[in-house]
Amino acid sequence: xxxxxxxxxxxxxxxxxxxxxxxxxxxxxxxxxxxxxxxxxxxxxxxxxxxxxxxxxxxxxxxxxxxxxxxxxxxxxxxxxxxxxxxxxxxxxxxxxxxxxxxxxxxxxxxxxxxxxxxxxxxxxxxxxxxxxxxxxxxxxxxxxxxxxxxxxxxxxxxxxxxxxxxxxxxxxxxxxxxxxxxxxxxxxxxxxxxxxxxxxxxxxxxxxxxxxxxxxxxxxxxxxxxxxxxxxxxxxxxxxxxxxxxxxxxxxxxxxxxxxxxxxxxxxxxxxxxxxxxxxxxxxxxxxxxxxxxxxxxxxxxxxxxxxxxxxxxxxxxxxxxxxxxxxxxxxxxxxxxxxxxxxxxxxxxxxxxxxxxxxxxxxxxxxxxxxxxxxxxxxxxxxxxxxxxxxxxxxxxxxxx
Amino acid sequence: xxxxxxxxxxxxxxxxxxxxxxxxxxxxxxxxxxxxxxxxxxxxxxxxxxxxxxxxxxxxxxxxxxxxxxxxxxxxxxxxxxxxxxxxxxxxxxxxxxxxxxxxxxxxxxxxxxxxxxxxxxxxxxxxxxxxxxxxxxxxxxxxxxxxxxxxxxxxxxxxxxxxxxxxxxxxxxxxxxxxxxxxxxxxxxxxxxxxxxxxxxxxxxxxxxxxxxxxxxxxxxxxxxxxxxxxxxxxxxxxxxxxxxxxxxxxxxxxxxxxxxxxxxxxxxxxxxxxxxxxxxxxxxxxxxxxxxxxxxxxxxxxxxxxxxxxxxxxxxxxxxxxxxxxxxxxxxxxxxxxxxxxxxxxxxxxxxx
Numbered sequence: 001x002x003x004x005x006x007x008x009x010x011x012x013x014x015x016x017x018x019x020x021x022x023x024x025x026x027x028x029x030x031x032x033x034x035x036x037x038x039x040x041x042x043x044x045x046x047x048x049x050x051x052x053x054x055x056x057x058x059x060x061x062x063x064x065x066x067x068x069x070x071x072x073x074x075x076x077x078x079x080x081x082x083x084x085x086x087x088x089x090x091x092x093x094x095x096x097x098x099x100x101x102x103x104x105x106x107x108x109x110x111x112x113x114x115x116x117x118x119x120x121x122x123x124x125x126x127x128x129x130x131x132x133x134x135x136x137x138x139x140x141x142x143x144x145x146x147x148x149x150x151x152x153x154x155x156x157x158x159x160x161x162x163x164x165x166x167x168x169x170x171x172x173x174x175x176x177x178x179x180x181x182x183x184x185x186x187x188x189x190x191x192x193x194x195x196x197x198x199x200x201x202x203x204x205x206x207x208x209x210x211x212x213x214x215x216x217x218x219x220x221x222x223x224x225x226x227x228x229x230x231x232x233x234x235x236x237x238x239x240x241x242x243x244x245x246x247x248x249x250x251x252x253x254x255x256x257x258x259x260x261x262x263x264x265x266x267x268x269x270x271x272x273x274x275x276x277x278x279x280x281x282x283x284x285x286x287x288x289x290x291x292x293x294x295x296x297x298x299x300x301x302x303x304x305x306x307x308x309x310x311x312x313x314x315x316x317x318x319x320x321x322x323x324x325x326x327x328x329x330x331x332x333x334x335x336x337x338x339x340x341x342x343x344x345x346x347x348x349x350x351x352x353x354x355x356x357x358x359x360x361x362x363x364x365x366x367x368x369x370x371x372x373x374x375x376x377x378x379x380x381x382x383x384x385x386x387x388x389x390x391x392x393x394x395x396x397x398x399x400x401x402x403x
Numbered sequence: 404x405x406x407x408x409x410x411x412x413x414x415x416x417x418x419x420x421x422x423x424x425x426x427x428x429x430x431x432x433x434x435x436x437x438x439x440x441x442x443x444x445x446x447x448x449x450x451x452x453x454x455x456x457x458x459x460x461x462x463x464x465x466x467x468x469x470x471x472x473x474x475x476x477x478x479x480x481x482x483x484x485x486x487x488x489x490x491x492x493x494x495x496x497x498x499x500x501x502x503x504x505x506x507x508x509x510x511x512x513x514x515x516x517x518x519x520x521x522x523x524x525x526x527x528x529x530x531x532x533x534x535x536x537x538x539x540x541x542x543x544x545x546x547x548x549x550x551x552x553x554x555x556x557x558x559x560x561x562x563x564x565x566x567x568x569x570x571x572x573x574x575x576x577x578x579x580x581x582x583x584x585x586x587x588x589x590x591x592x593x594x595x596x597x598x599x600x601x602x603x604x605x606x607x608x609x610x611x612x613x614x615x616x617x618x619x620x621x622x623x624x625x626x627x628x629x630x631x632x633x634x635x636x637x638x639x640x641x642x643x644x645x646x647x648x649x650x651x652x653x654x655x656x657x658x659x660x661x662x663x664x665x666x667x668x669x670x671x672x673x674x675x676x677x678x679x680x681x682x683x684x685x686x687x688x689x690x691x692x693x694x695x696x697x698x699x700x701x702x703x704x705x706x707x708x709x710x711x712x713x714x715x716x717x718x719x720x721x722x723x724x725x726x727x728x729x730x731x732x733x734x735x736x737x738x739x740x741x742x743x744x745x746x747x748x749x750x751x752x753x754x755x756x757x758x
Contacts, residue, residue, distance in 0.1 A: 270688070271689065273700055273721075276689065276690055276700075277745065280469050280690065281472065284469055285472065287447060288447075291444075297452075302688075
């Protein structure tokens with residue numbers, strides 16, 4: 001029996017042509033999905049799209065060689081197939097996220113319905129147009145039949161409800177309220193629920209290393225930090241908002257690092273009016289809300305604000321900036337950090353520490369849920385099959401036990 | 404507070420226009436000092452931001468508050484018991500600004516409005532037709548921007564007629580009577596731009612009614628957004644008013660509820676003018692001060708706000724200063740244009756106008 005879901009509905013805007021989606025459970029890391037993603041990568045890696053750094057990093061990510069590396073890393077000796085229909089509800093503030101969500105699930109053998117934001121992001125338009133070109137090729141006919149990219153107003157909850165009930169897995173990207181609202185609508189009884197909730201991320205920087213850094217290494221560090229933060233205007237939940245400095249030469253290191261970043265931004269980054277106004281408003285709001293915990297504020301330029309805090313505080317994860325607005329703390333050997341971790345903390349990027357040091361002084365000392373990723377500065381946005389504490393290669397597949 | 408400009412104003416000293424530059428800044432500094440002394444929030448923000456905004460031109464050293472901050476916080480610079488009025492802005496997306504007025508501040512608003520008004524109209528009190536309803540004029544502790552504007556303006560009229568009934572519909576009979584009675588008198592028509600269009604003009608056009616008036620004028624303010632959605636711009640608006648009301652002098656005014664009183668009237672050349680009580684700065688997308696003729700974010704300065712720190716505000720409007728003291732209309736001050744609320748799509752820096 002062919003399983004399918006009909007998503008013809010006047011409330012839905014279709015970004016791909018198919019309205020009846022075949023529900024399939026294909027082999028994980030199957031050849032067709034490889035070929036498709038690798039073609040997508042090639043088409044995105046042309047000069048025209050170089051000005052969209054998030055498209056470029058996505059295209060790099062889904063190069064064949066990279067995907068094959070993932071296969072090596074994530075396949076076990078079991079027979080794995082997709083769970084079936086995966087319903088992706090993707091974020092409205094990070095345009096590129098939908099592409100990763102789709103690519104991973106497709107690679108793992110699933111059929112996909114992807115709800116994208118109503119905001120008309122150029123990145124989304126570009127990627128969609130190429131996906132559409134590819135799926136209309138005969139060789140990708142089966143992909144065409146198994147994916148659908150749609151958008152609809154969030155208040156049309158009935159659409160969410162109807163798709164959810166037929167879904168074998170649902171991935172929700174959003175804040176806690178969004179996720180709780182969507183979760184009111186059940187998925188299939190045996191369905192898998194994956195929630196990429198709003199999380200808080202930070203950086204730990206070794207001041208003593210930065211204080212004596214070579215100009216070449218400083219350049220690389222600044223570029224990596226920029227890629228983690230400014231590319232998504234700090235909207236990605238993996239972008240750091242809090243910078244923790246450890247070492248003896250903190251004052252010096254801060255000066256070196258922030259000034260270098262500020263100079264780099266002069267050329268590279270330009271805020272629009274809207275974001276500038278939001279940023280200065282947010283600064284005022286943070287001053288009023290957290291005045292007791294603010295030591296000082298530096299406005300290097302409109303591109304870069306830093307707020308020095310006196311100490312960790314309750315609900316630290318509300319201390320967020322955007323478009324280059326960071327909070328910072330001094331904390332030698334993370335003695336205070338380990339006591340202040342909460343479940344809200346997701347990614348920790350680091351510079352100037354060894355993995356072993358971090359495991360010993362940080363990971364092994366934390367005994368509550370919190371921090372799911374520790375990656376070097378520069379890799380905050382790098383999508384992986386391990387994401388937000390989930391191993392998607394396992395969560396979006398099922399094992400067939402043959403004895 | 405002892406402000407030089409206000410003292411001059413009270414003595415009806417004609418020197419004030421020419422001495423503006425000298426005294427405005429001195430007065431503004433006094434106002435800032437007052438807020439620093441009496442508003443711990445403002446002091447904190449000023450301390451933190453001013454250090455960093457330093458070493459530039461004097462105007463740039465004045466800390467501004469983004470307009471939205473008045474939506475989140477009750478900002479007051481006098482003892483709470485001195486507050487006699489709370490004004491709400493007409494919030495477009497849910498949250499409204501809250502402005503707290505002391506008696507002194509309210510009186511100062513009237514004085515300044517009176518002065519600005521007389522510059523346009525003269526000192527004679529004229530019959531006024533208000534395109535609004537009586538009920539908009541709230542008298543209690545709380546009021547909104549509409550209420551404060553009406554109560555502010557009607558002080559300068561001889562007798563007032565409200566054109567709308569309590570359900571916001573035009574009472575044509577009353578309007579007809581008003582024009583009949585005053586056909587040989589100078590009159591003032593006043594109201595919110597959208598209400599004048601939606602309630603009065605559309606009605607006259609539809610029913611082909613034309614009123615006659617003698618050497619009269621129309622004052623309106625409150626934003627163009629809804630009219631521009633219907634493709635009605637300032638020139639067309641003026642033409643319709645001339646045709647249906649025979650009013651040749653139409654003055655738009657621009658201002659914010661945070662700086663009620665020191666509003667900006669449009670001159671006969673179609674530009675808004677700063678007065679001796681106010682100033683304007685245009686900032687680019689990096690919040691740097693733009694030179695004249697560049698478009699950018701509007702920052703407004705006023706010496707009136709004293710019971711709340713509203714003397715320097717970064718608005719979310721886009722504007723452009725055309726020049727200073729050389730407008731062909733003859734009036735002094737910086738003269739400028741406003742292009743409406745900032746759109747999300749606006750990403751240009753200080754862009755040159757006219758292209």
